[in-house]
Amino acid sequence: MNSLLAGPPLTGPESLASHAGRLGPMPAVGARFIDTLVQSRIAGRGGAGFPAGTKWQAVATHSRGDAVVLVNGAEGEPQSKKDRLLMSTRPHLVLDGAFIAARVLRARRVILYIGERHRAARAAMLQALAERNETERRLVSEHAAPARYVAGAESAAIHFITEGVATPTTMPPYPFERGVDGKPTLVQNVETLAQVALIARYGEPSGTSLVTIAGGVPRPGVLEVESTTTIADAVSLAGGASDQARAVLVGGYFGRWMEARDAWPLRLDQGSLRSHGLALGCGVIGVLPAGRCPVCETAGIMRYLAGESSAQCGPCFFGLRALADACTRIAEHGTNRDDLQRLDRWTEDVRGRGACRHPDGAVIFLQSALQTFGREFAGHRPHSAAEAA
Amino acid sequence: MTKEFALTVDRIKCDGRGLCAELLPEMIRLDEWGYPIIAAGPIPQHLIPLAQRAVEDCPVLALAFRRTERSKGG
Ligand SMILES: Cc1cc2nc3c(=O)[nH]c(=O)nc-3n(C[C@H](O)[C@H](O)[C@H](O)COP(=O)(O)O)c2cc1C
Ligand code: SF4
Numbered sequence: 001m002n003s004l005l006a007g008p009p010l011t012g013p014e015s016l017a018s019h020a021g022r023l024g025p026m027p028a029v030g031a032r033f034i035d036t037l038v039q040s041r042i043a044g045r046g047g048a049g050f051p052a053g054t055k056w057q058a059v060a061t062h063s064r065g066d067a068v069v070l071v072n073g074a075e076g077e078p079q080s081k082k083d084r085l086l087m088s089t090r091p092h093l094v095l096d097g098a099f100i101a102a103r104v105l106r107a108r109r110v111i112l113y114i115g116e117r118h119r120a121a122r123a124a125m126l127q128a129l130a131e132r133n134e135t136e137r138r139l140v141s142e143h144a145a146p147a148r149y150v151a152g153a154e155s156a157a158i159h160f161i162t163e164g165v166a167t168p169t170t171m172p173p174y175p176f177e178r179g180v181d182g183k184p185t186l187v188q189n190v191e192t193l194a195q196v197a198l199i200a201r202y203g204e205p206s207g208t209s210l211v212t213i214a215g216g217v218p219r220p221g222v223l224e225v226e227s228t229t230t231i232a233d234a235v236s237l238a239g240g241a242s243d244q245a246r247a248v249l250v251g252g253y254f255g256r257w258m259e260a261r262d263a264w265p266l267r268l269d270q271g272s273l274r275s276h277g278l279a280l281g282c283g284v285i286g287v288l289p290a291g292r293c294p295v296c297e298t299a300g301i302m303r304y305l306a307g308e309s310s311a312q313c314g315p316c317f318f319g320l321r322a323l324a325d326a327c328t329r330i331a332e333h334g335t336n337r338d339d340l341q342r343l344d345r346w347t348e349d350v351r352g353r354g355a356c357r358h359p360d361g362a363v364i365f366l367q368s369a370l371q372t373f374g375r376e377f378a379g380h381r382p383h384s385a386a387e388a389a
Numbered sequence: 390m391t392k393e394f395a396l397t398v399d400r401i402k403c404d405g406r407g408l409c410a411e412l413l414p415e416m417i418r419l420d421e422w423g424y425p426i427i428a429a430g431p432i433p434q435h436l437i438p439l440a441q442r443a444v445e446d447c448p449v450l451a452l453a454f455r456r457t458e459r460s461k462g463g
């Protein structure tokens with residue numbers, strides 16, 4: 001069957017023999033594969049959802065046989081586990097995608113950029129690499145991505161590999177113009193590359209996505225879902241909401257909160273979510289149980305995101321900190337009108353004013369919280385006081 | 390096609406002293422933390438000399454012109 005996680009049990013890395021036995025050898029595709037990729041309309045699975053075909057076209061145009069393929073397995077999103085699961089269990093699918101990219105884009109290097117804390121994933125990828133032929137092996141080097149949220153951003157990955165500093169840089173130049181060591185670089189998420197391996201064999205992607213169901217469910221974890229699977233289906237596969245659900249965070253920390261009843265019927269499909277003004281993002285679906293305070297939850301995530309700013313751009317560093325502080329004041333001391341107004345004003349001021357999309361992601365998240373939890377933000381009382389009253 | 394210019398700021402270089410907002414208040418205001426918020430869209434013709442001055446005087450060369458193309462009537 002055409003799916004990412006088909007094959008042997010997901011207990012460890014699939015061997016090359018099993019992988020090749022199941023899917024056949026890696027097809028020898030050429031430059032025309034880019035057209036297939038464009039037609040497949042496959043979108044990136046690292047968060048931004050950018051069409052992969054367009055990116056390959058840009059790198060191909062700039063490559064003079066010196067391009068670099070950067071395999072992004074940083075998975076810095078705290079709740080996400082899907083990239084790790086994929087690398088740990090189907091490493092050859094990811095490697096196939098990377099080597100197909102290298103061939104089509106005439107790349108001289110393939111870089112595996114894997115989160116330093118994702119030890120099983122790194123070990124599986126290296127073990128799989130050791131099974132590949134020497135020509136392939138010689139292309140590859142491995143770098144441990146620092147365990148910081150922004151380290152997974154494409155320019156931060158390039159900066160780290162080129163200069164050892166995992167902070168984003170100003171674009172342009174874009175990676176396809178000047179990336180690793182100044183060479184045209186394709187930065188692609190591991191799940192996107194696994195889809196490339198399927199597209200090269202079957203002419204089309206699997207039609208499935210990897211998602212991580214997190215929060216208030218009995219069996220949180222990764223699922224491979226069809227594009228027709230709804231959020232309600234996915235949550236029931238994870239054992240159902242363990243408490244009555246208050247809201248669902250669609251797309252992780254750069255995603256949007258939704259009322260649970262509005263979230264259930266949504267399909268876990270990029271195009272379908274887009275038509276609702278949402279994005280699949282990194283595929284995290286977080287269930288907030290009714291017993292948890294959404295204001296405190298939002299404040300906690302904002303503090304995390306503010307702390308993960310690389311502190312290079314004023315509006316991101318100062319703005320996110322100010323927003324997190326205002327949320328925290330409301331969470332700890334109760335609602336006050338000044339802070340509510342500041343939240344509205346500052347989210348508008350911060351948006352689009354960083355070198356990377358970190359502040360944009362954070363304010364999309366916060367604005368959705370202010371919308372979905374408007375009632376709670378408008379009438380929040382500190383919990384100890386509320387309980388005593 | 391007519392060529393037009395907009396202002397862009399390199400957010401990593403900019404250290405928010407706000408000189409540009411003094412030189413070109415018509416197009417640049419400062420946020421709560423002293424960093425420039427630049428009006429979207431092309432620079433009106435009559436402000437180009439002032440914008441030029443702001444670009445040249447930015448102490449860290451964070452401010453730049455960006456060429457935007459607009460088809461006539463568009
Ligand atoms: C702050 C920030 C963090 C990111 N972290 C990751 C990450 O951990 N893994 C990832 O694949 N993409 C991450 N991205 C997205 C990458 O910049 C890039 O778009 C992606 O790796 C491209 O691959 P794709 O098109 O296959 O998704 C991040 C982006 C931002 C702005
Ligand atoms: S926007 Fe924020 S996270 Fe991104 S480079 Fe600037 S300071 Fe760093």
Ligand code: SF4
Pocket residue numbers: 398402403404405406407408409410423424425446447448449450451452
């Ligand atoms: S003059 Fe330059 S450094 Fe100062 S605020 Fe303006 S752009 Fe930033």
